[in-house]
Amino acid sequence: MLDRSSKIRSLKVFQKFEKAKELRDNINNIREQYTKDWFDKDELRKQTGVALYLIDKVCLSVCVSLCLSVCLSAFNPETQGFICST
Numbered sequence: 001m002l003d004r005s006s007k008i009r010s011l012k013v014f015q016k017f018e019k020a021k022e023l024r025d026n027i028n029n030i031r032e033q034y035t036k037d038w039f040d041k042d043e044l045r046k047q048t049g050v051a052l053y054l055i056d057k058v059c060l061s062v063c064v065s066l067c068l069s070v071c072l073s074a075f076n077p078e079t080q081g082f083i084c085s086t
Helices: 005-036 044-056 070-073
Strands: none
Touching: 005 044
């Protein structure tokens, strides 16, 4: 007999799969938008753009605390890379 939580887990996995299918159709638009956000005057939009880039390209998972100010200060939008100061 299956554990009661396995049905809930299966449902969550299915929901994630369905969301991924939706996003797949819009991924180019999403990437274009977060790339434009790097040059926005609003600091929050810049940080969001960098965070989305990292999640998308570096395959980071979202965690409770992500220091975006460090990422933003080290991120070079023209080369789409990070500036290492070491």
